[in-house]
Amino acid sequence: MILSRRYGQLGNRLVLYSHLIAAARHYRVEFRNPSFAEYADLFPSTRDDVWCRYDAHLRPSPNHRPSRRQPSQRCRNALMHTMQAVAKSMNAIGMRHYPAKVIRLGAGEICDLEGDRFRSAIESGRTLLLQGWLFRSPRLLEQHWPHIRPFFSVSKTDRDAIDQRIRQARRESDVLVGVHIRRGDYADFLGGQYYYDDELYSRWMHSVCDQLPGRRVRFLVCSNEQLDEKAFAGLKISRGPGTALRDMYALAETDWMMGPPSTFTGWAALIGNRPRLELESREYRVVVPQPDTSQPFVEQVAA
Missing domain, CATH: 3.40.50 (Rossmann fold)
Known part of the structure; x- marks a missing residue:
């Protein structure tokens, strides 16, 4: 899963981030959040990873290569904008099923992270690009919170x-x-x-x-x-x-x-x-x- 668009300021980013981590743990997939670029340096868990990924439940992961040095803000911003452009282009021309799936929510639209729409997208096995603010599952967040909370510890x-x-x-x-x-x-x-x-x-x-x-x-x-x-x-x-x-x-x-x-x-x-x-x-x-x-x-x- 990749969150390919940013929403709001720090509080909004953390809320959305935590719900999607809960979904990643539930479905046993990796989650990447390049849209967290402006705030990545604030947390030890995201400071050295340009993708701001969460894969603690999957480690040792062959896809996770720790950075030798902290990514620059320029690099983070470039990745964030690139992923947003890719998801927007795929959605605009109808490429919603190959090589990745796109779920783009309208204003005020809610996507239940335990619902059929999200679950079927995950089960397709393809990379899932997410654009939207209201990806939510209070039940999954509560269930996985003991594992999620340490990820957001401060320095x-x-x-x-x-x-x-x-x-x-x-x-x-x-x-x-x-x-x-x-x-x-x-x-x-x-x-x-x-x-x-x-x-x-x-x-x-x-x-x-x-x-x-x-x-x-x-x-x-x-x-x-x-x-x-x-x-x-x-x-x-x-x-x-x-x-x-x-x-x-x-x-x-x-x-x-x-x-x-x-x-x-x-x-x-x-x-x-x-x-x-x-x-x-x-x-x-x-x-x-x-x-x-x-x-x-x-x-x-x-x-």
């Missing part, structure tokens, strides 16, 4: 930076709540439906404190823009480590997190197995999650 440098920030944030606090303030592209996404100002985030955060009287509450705030700390007066705030990857994985270390609907917090909740509240509208009322020592597998990223 020691990133882990040390994350751990240091979390230790600092937990000092003199009983509860650490992650807050994802996403603006930027959300100004235009769905007409700005999830674009919230500082005053609203502050109100939600004060509501959390009101629900936890006597508890020392601190907020780990991660955002893609500079914040006006005056808007959060009266709240104990720590900033995230500062990069998208570190912020995401730092949120995974909080007690629970909240933010607008986004795969950014969706992935953080999944990788950390933490509760997540989606701030779905300006009228959303935050209710602090109850402690649960038997937290079930988080499925927020299934959609």
